[in-house]
Amino acid sequence: MTDRVTQSYLSDEGVHGAMGRLDLPPCFEANYGHRLVGRPFFLQDSVAHEIAADVLALFDLLSTLPARFFGGSFTRYAAALGIPPEEAALMSADRPPRHGRADLYRVGDRFRLLELNAGAHLGGVDLGELARVMRETPDFKPFAQAHGLGHHNPIEKLLDAVGRDRTIAFLEEGGMLARFAKGFASIQEACAHHGVDVLLGELHELTVREGHLHLRGTKLDVAVRYFSAKQAVGYADVLTKGHKTELYTPLSSYYYDNKSTLALLSERREELADAEKALVDKLLPWTRYLKDVPRDQVRADRENLIVKSAGEFAAKGVHPGWLVTDREWAALLDEVEGDAYVVQERVRPTPDEVPGDDRPWLTTWGWFVTDAGFAGMSIRAMPFEDGAVVSYAGNPLTRVSGLLTY
Incomplete structure (x- = not known):
């Protein structure tokens, strides 16, 4: 529009x-x-x-995560x-x-x-x-x-x-x-x-x-x-x-x-109040810790996914699946295995x-x-x-x- x-x-x-x-x-x-x-x-x-x-409401919601899911422990x-x-x-x-x-x-x-x-x-x-x-x-x-x-x-x-x-x-x-x-x-x-x-x-x-x-x-x-x-x-x-x-x-x-906070919020969506779910659904695409998603699923849905380093910025560590081949995507997933990465649904602007x-x-x-x-x-x-x-x-x-x- x-x-x-x-x-x-x-x-x-x-x-x-x-x-x-x-x-x-x-x-x-x-x-x-x-x-x-x-x-x-x-x-x-x-x-x-x-x-x-x-x-700002999303920020407020993120600020509740330590108490809500980790017993108030910032170490955890x-x-x-x-x-x-x-x-x-x-x-x-x-x-x-x-x-x-x-x-x-x-x-x-x-x-x-x-x-x-x-x-x-x-x-x-x-x-x-x-x-x-x-x-x-x-x-x-x-x-x-x-x-x-x-x-x-x-x-x-x-x-x-x-x-x-x-x-x-x-x-x-x-x-x-x-x-x-x-x-x-x-x-x-x-x-x-x-x-x-x-x-x-x-x-x-x-x-x-x-x-x-x-x-x-x-x-x-x-x-x-x-x-x-x-x-x-x-x-x-x-x-x-x-x-x-x-x-x-x-x-x-x-x-x-940290991008991992969005993965945590997306993953725990069902545990939120209705108004909080509505906020998450309005703003946030499906996002997960890469390590928590079956590798076969990530490989199969390459065209609709983007992988991002959780703590980097200025485009460092950002890998759109739709711009690489199946072989390159598989190699990337092997390369970043065990590192702090998230995988996110592709947004089509x-x-x-x-x-x-x-x-x-x-x-x-x-x-x-x-x-x-x-x-x-x-x-x-x-x-x-x-x-x-x-x-x-x-x-x-x-x-x-x-x-x-x-």
């Missing part, structure tokens, strides 16, 4: 070239300018908030998710803030969940800047005004969540700050545009003084986490001593964004149109949420012929766009 604003946009050739004439911020341009989809995307504001509310819960003990030791049992990005496909007038992301997996938070610039572009502004278009900026929502009057650092580790330098420069630029100067650093640059983390001598009030639990293992002493500096999101968020391109496009809608609700969108898309994994960092053919709401 094509919504009325999308249909109006696709029919109005006068606005089709606007994406190529955007006055983008310099760092955003350097990171994304060569990989823009040739159109913006549109969504009813009420739908954006409805799906965000569903995502972590083991069931395949989280190594040395990583689980860094995670508290405290419930983290509900901040993350849910990646979904549009199927007709519905949206289906692929995965939840938090902390280290939260790329694209600066993509709200694209929607902001679109609305200010002279070629597009009359269209935006005629349709009452607005936008929600994930950067603004993140800064509201952590506190704009605090000293903030975005932290990585393992050379990832250099590897993704353009992306972090774009995030830093977006924060500055909204009045907040943030620091960038890595775990090995931290010291602890008077109970606070310091980055290159500057005391931090809050550290926005882009490092993983695996990367943090060598810094347990620093992180546990730095308790006066807030870690946003804390490592405990990994209890809920509704193709999108891009003006000037006859190919059908595959779009991932990345719903950002905070405790306050809907927090903006990360739109990533590419032609179906370019693959099945839409990931800006993991697939060089992936492009990005902005979301405007009405």
